[in-house]
Amino acid sequence: MKLEVMINWTIFVALISSATSxxxxxxxxxxxxxxxxxxxxxxxxxxxxxxxKWKY
Incomplete structure (x- = not known):
């Protein structure tokens, strides 16, 4: 199950990265x-x- 979760997170991060790019x-x-x-x-x-700017 741990490998499956890692794959899901990898796909999620790749999608976010692609959208941002x-x-x-x-x-x-x-x-x-x-x-x-x-x-x-x-x-x-x-x-x-x-x-x-005021806060930081």
Whole structure:
């Protein structure tokens, strides 16, 4: 059963990796990915960046 679980996780990680690679090839930046896949605006992203800079 352990081998089966490892195979499942390997497939899962490969799928996530492929999807991430595709998104970066298509859109180029995290900001563009977020703008295309969500209803966030550039203003929302700017606010989040400001909060992250303040917090970290």
């Amino acid at each position: 595709y998104l970066f090839m298509k859109y180029g930046t995290v900001e563009k990915i977020i703008l295309h896949l969500t209803d966030f605006t550039k203003e929302d992203i700017r606010k989040v960046k400001g909060l992250l």
